[in-house]
Amino acid sequence: MRPDPQHSDCRGVASILSRVGDKWSVFVIMMLGDGPKRFNELKRMINGISQRMLTLTLRGLERDGLVTRTIFPTIPPRVDYELTDLGHGLSRPVQALGMWAKEHQREIEAARARFDERNP
Amino acid sequence: MRPDPQHSDCRGVASILSRVGDKWSVFVIMMLGDGPKRFNELKRMINGISQRMLTLTLRGLERDGLVTRTIFPTIPPRVDYELTDLGHGLSRPVQALGMWAKEHQREIEAARARFDERNP
DNA sequence: CCGAATCCTTTACGATACTG
DNA sequence: CAGTATCGTAAAGGATTCGG
Numbered sequence: 001m002r003p004d005p006q007h008s009d010c011r012g013v014a015s016i017l018s019r020v021g022d023k024w025s026v027f028v029i030m031m032l033g034d035g036p037k038r039f040n041e042l043k044r045m046i047n048g049i050s051q052r053m054l055t056l057t058l059r060g061l062e063r064d065g066l067v068t069r070t071i072f073p074t075i076p077p078r079v080d081y082e083l084t085d086l087g088h089g090l091s092r093p094v095q096a097l098g099m100w101a102k103e104h105q106r107e108i109e110a111a112r113a114r115f116d117e118r119n120p
Numbered sequence: 121m122r123p124d125p126q127h128s129d130c131r132g133v134a135s136i137l138s139r140v141g142d143k144w145s146v147f148v149i150m151m152l153g154d155g156p157k158r159f160n161e162l163k164r165m166i167n168g169i170s171q172r173m174l175t176l177t178l179r180g181l182e183r184d185g186l187v188t189r190t191i192f193p194t195i196p197p198r199v200d201y202e203l204t205d206l207g208h209g210l211s212r213p214v215q216a217l218g219m220w221a222k223e224h225q226r227e228i229e230a231a232r233a234r235f236d237e238r239n240p
Numbered sequence: 241c242c243g244a245a246t247c248c249t250t251t252a253c254g255a256t257a258c259t260g
Numbered sequence: 261c262a263g264t265a266t267c268g269t270a271a272a273g274g275a276t277t278c279g280g
Contacts, residue, residue: 050274063232077241107206171254172264175262195261199261
């Protein structure tokens with residue numbers, strides 16, 4: 001049974017997909033699939049993300065109910081981020097996507113090279 | 121078995137995920153999962169996309185080897201877009217993501233409302 | 241350590257007009 | 261019908277600085 005693309009509610013689903021689709025969100029979700037992580041831990045794991053973008057991404061995920069933020073009032077302060085049940089549910093298709101990307105990385109790079117060759 | 125998020129090659133996979141992550145690409149892939157479509161057919165199905173963005177999106181997908189472009193030299197001209205085998209493979213996790221988004225749309229909207237309530 | 245705030249540059253995107 | 265080209269704005273994102 002096909003998921004009926006013709007009549008999917010583009011409008012509502014778009015705002016969710018654009019979150020999932022967000023480059024950084026995908027990585028954060030993948031990293032958290034493993035278990036709770038601290039802020040700088042995530043920052044180190046996701047190479048290239050700026051502090052600002054990590055903050056914004058985490059806020060967005062928290063807003064969507066996908067991630068919880070736990071503050072430990074210690075010195076120095078410690079903040080843990082963890083997937084909610086909803087977030088874990090999402091992480092499954094996201095991980096599938098990530099694995100697909102990894103498996104077909106070479107094919108796509110080759111296709112890009114061929115295309116760029118044909119279109120100088 | 122977990123997909124080992126710690127050691128995933130962020131750098132290479134990122135460029136693929138950012139394509140998948142692109143809002144419009146996701147919709148085009150979902151629409152083409154059904155079978156080949158013409159340019160304006162896609163434009164009508166994906167509400168809100170501009171002609172320019174549809175062109176750019178299709179070029180990107182073609183470059184990645186996910187979509188083929190077939191020109192029929194008729195008058196008026198006709199161009200069909202169709203998923204390649206690679207594209208069909210990708211469409212599976214993408215459809216899964218889309219279905220998840222549809223199923224949990226309400227939950228996420230509720231979470232957003234709660235968050236915005238708590239953070240005025 | 242975890243973040244908010246500011247500034248500033250780059251990019252994405254829509255609107256419009258034009259072609260085979 | 262299926263694009264390409266150009267332009268102007270809006271948004272994303274990096275770098276830096278400051279604070280609890």
